[in-house]
Amino acid sequence: MxxxxxxxxxxxxxxxxxxxxxxxxxxxxxxxxxxxxxxxxxxxxxxxxxxxxxxxxxxxxxxxxxxxxxxxxxxxxxxxxxxxxxxxxxxxxxxxxxxxxxxxxxxxxxxxxxxxxxxxxxxxxxxxxxxxxxxxxxxxxxxxxxxxxxxxxxxxxxxxxxxxxxxxxxxxxxxxxxxxxxxxxxxxxxxxxxxxxxxxxxxxxxxxxxxxxxxxxxxxxxxxxxxxxxxxxxxxxxxxxxxxxxxxxxxxxxxxxxxxxxxSNSEGNMYGLYLLNGKTHVDNHTNVDHTVPHCESNELYKGVLADNSRGVFNGKIFVRQDAQKTNAFQQNSNILLSDDAVVNTKPQLEIWADDVKCSHGCTTGQLDEEALFYLQARGIGKLQAKGLLLYAFTGEVMDYITDQSFREYCIAQVQDRLGSNL
Structure with missing residues (x-):
């Protein structure tokens, strides 16, 4: 204890x-x-x-x-x-x-x-x-x-x-x-x-x-x-x-x-989005365990962090010895809007099979200043320009929601947050 x-x-x-x-x-x-x-x-x-x-x-x-x-x-x-x-x-x-x-x-x-x-x-x-x-x-x-x-x-x-x-x-x-x-x-x-x-x-x-x-x-x-x-x-x-x-x-x-x-012949898909501000702390731990051959998994998590918020991503993919012909993909991408925001990301692969296609990766950065300048040069205010770029970054995750009413509700919640740049 x-x-x-x-x-x-x-x-x-x-x-x-x-x-x-x-x-x-x-x-x-x-x-x-x-x-x-x-x-x-x-x-x-x-x-x-x-x-x-x-x-x-x-x-x-x-x-x-x-x-x-x-x-x-x-x-x-x-x-x-x-x-x-x-x-x-x-x-x-x-x-x-x-x-x-x-x-x-x-x-x-x-x-x-x-x-x-x-x-x-x-x-x-x-x-x-x-x-x-x-x-x-x-x-x-x-x-x-x-x-x-x-x-x-x-x-x-x-x-x-x-x-x-x-x-x-x-x-x-x-x-x-x-x-x-x-x-x-x-x-x-x-x-x-x-x-x-x-x-x-x-x-x-x-x-x-x-x-x-x-x-x-x-x-x-x-x-x-x-x-x-x-x-x-x-x-x-x-x-x-x-x-x-x-x-x-x-x-x-x-x-x-x-x-x-x-x-065998199964598919797993995990998609995630976290928009954090203030002192909010969100930790996403994912685990995909491939135990049999001829299966696929896809994983995409994206984060936008502002103020003093903190994000954690730890994604694990296990490919067991019998799980030949596995396709497993994992990506974690983050945008930091503040010098005080922190993200700790750790994608992991543990592979015991030898006939597989697996990849993982992570990126952490800030908004593209050239893209921001491009939008502002065409008369779009800075706050709105940031919101458009952030929505372009996050929107991919919500596209995987099949129910239209829930997807539109999530989009409205996200746009409200991004419109104020969190």
Whole structure:
């Protein structure tokens, strides 16, 4: 256990029993007690002092209670033109009365599905926050898309967060898609409290043969929020998984995204965008594990940083010995708008196979002064010219969002930020 956070303040949280999953919770607690909170000596959290930030901002480790969300609040936070289904959550607890009944999809409380292999994808021994969630999550939701189901409308996971006295919110989601199924999820969070609180989220996604799964996430919560998100996905033969992760706000945010490619002829795509200002700190850790031959992965993360903000990108691609004929590509590009903004980027490749095509790279720089001068020479103001160049840089990521209403909402949010140059 880290000496920065005393064990006695974790007693109430670790004692949370929830409903069901007794053995799973016990395994999570044990894994957390072995790892403890990460210190500055932890390689995985080398540039993100999240333990210190939690110690400074979180007064207790009691779980935040569920609360009542109104229909008006739900309607006010659905994107204009959105035509999909909505599942509503309050502090991680499912609100069925405000949620859609989705034709062809099973939606249940996790407490009703104690037989599922919770923690078998997002393994608690791999990350201390994943272990902490597994030991003490409350509520949680189970979503199952049956075999051959083609869910044409997206499913919006609309999360409302509200806490007092710096409490802890631990959402837990299990998603499974049967063979030949297709589905799109949009994860959007709404902050209803200015008080600092800690969100520790775990999402496990289990994809079958020839599944098509899209998972989009917009992180735009309050400036005082500390958040850790663990999203881990298994896909089988002939499957495709696409993730788009956009981070715009928060005091300190850690996004862990892992894709395990377990069947041949599969494809994984990870795209990310982070626009940071003030003292916002966002850390993106991605992990693609190629275990079988004839698969492909594509990864592109872009960042724009201003003021005293800090970004971290650590992307890992593993190509196992049996994963011949793998194509894996990774790129991280950043623009710094301030001398005080910092980005630490570390793309990584670990290859044990010999017949592969793999590449990775990173770039960090400032706006092109010649392009800026060119636009200003044609009567465009400096602020607007910067905004146009920045949008040209970031727009590629949002092009990968297939739902038009959500894509337009993200574009509007990004343009608003870039128009003021953050």
């Amino acid at each position: 880290s000496t920065l956070i005393k064990e006695d303040i974790l007693v109430e949280l670790l004692a949370t029993t929830g409903t069901g999953f007794e053995e799973v919770r016990a395994a999570g607690k044990q894994a957390f007690q072995v790892q403890g909170f990460p210190t500055n000596k932890s390689e995985e959290y080398k540039f993100t002092a999240i333990t210190k930030k939690i110690e400074q901002s979180i007064q207790n480790f009691a779980p935040a209670a569920p609360f009542t969300v109104t229909a008006e609040e739900v309607n006010a936070n659905i994107f204009e033109g959105y035509a999909g289904d909505v599942l509503v959550f309050a502090n991680g607890h499912f609100a069925p009365a405000l949620s859609s009944t989705i034709e062809g999809v099973e939606v249940s409380l996790l407490s009703e599905k104690s037989s599922i292999a919770l923690g078998s994808i997002a393994k608690p021994e791999k990350d201390p926050f994943c272990a902490l969630n597994q030991s003490s999550f409350e509520g949680g939701i189970f979503i199952s898309v049956p075999k051959k189901a083609q869910i044409q409308k997206p499913i919006l996971l609309l999360n409302f967060f509200k806490a007092t006295a710096g409490q802890v919110i631990q959402p837990r989601v299990w998603i499974e898609a049967g063979d030949f199924a297709e589905v799109t999820f949009i994860n959007h969070s709404v902050n209803l409290s200015d008080i600092p609180y800690f969100v520790n989220k775990v999402v496990e996604v289990k994809g079958g043969v020839n599944t098509q799964i899209r998972y989009y996430k917009l992180q735009n919560e309050g400036k005082n929020v500390i958040e850790v998100s663990n999203i881990e996905t298994d896909i089988q033969k002939d499957a495709r998984f696409t993730s788009v992760n956009i981070s715009l706000s928060g005091e300190m945010v850690r996004n862990n995204l892992t894709l395990n490619i377990l069947g």
